[in-house]
C-alpha cells in the first residue's frame with residue numbers, strides 16, 4: 001500500500017512540476033519600471049479538506065513532502081508571482097499560525113508585526129514572493145477573503161471565485177492583498 005501511495009505521489013508531483021515551467025500568459029513587459037513577466041512563476045493553491053484551509057506555494061512537491069501534518073491536495077493555479085524582487089514589486093510575506101494552520105499572505109509590514117504578536121510566524125519553507133503593490137504592469141487584483149469561524153484565509157485572482165466565496169461559502173471580503181499576474185490571459 002505504501003509503495004502504491006509513493007508511486008501515486010511521484011506521478012502527481014511529476015504532473016504538477018511540469019506546470020512550474022509555464023510563463024505568465026498574455027503579459028508583456030511594457031516599461032523598464034516593470035518586472036520581467038517571463039520571470040514570474042506559478043503560485044499554486046493547495047487545500048486541506050479536513051480543516052477547509054488553503055495554502056499557496058510555488059513548489060508543490062516540496063510543500064507536500066515537507067508538511068506531513070496536513071493532507072494538502074492540489075486545487076488550482078492561483079496566479080503568477082515573482083520569487084526574486086523585480087522592479088516595482090514588494091515582498092508578499094507568508095504568515096502561518098501554528099495552532100490554527102491559518103496562512104495569511106500580506107505585503108503590509110505593520111500587519112506582519114501585528115500578526116507576530118498574535119502567534120503567527122513567517123513560514124520558512126519557500127523563497128520570498130514578490131508582487132506589485134498597485135495595479136501596474138499587466139497585473140490583476142489578488143483578492144483576500146477570510147472565514148473567521150474556521151480560521152481560513154482564501155486568496156483568488158478570479159472575481160467570479162471571489163463573489164462565489166462571499167455569496168455561498170461564508171467568506172468575508174478583506175480587500176486586495178496586492179497585484180499578481182492572472183493564471184489565464186486577461187481580456188483587455
Ligand SMILES: *[C@@H]1O[C@H](CO)[C@@H](O)[C@H](O)[C@H]1NC(C)=O
Nearest residue numbers: 107108109110111112114115
Ligand atoms: C497595515 O496593517 C495594519 C495592522 O493590521 C493596519 O492597521 C493598516 O490599516 C494596514 N495598512 C494598509 C495600507 O492596509
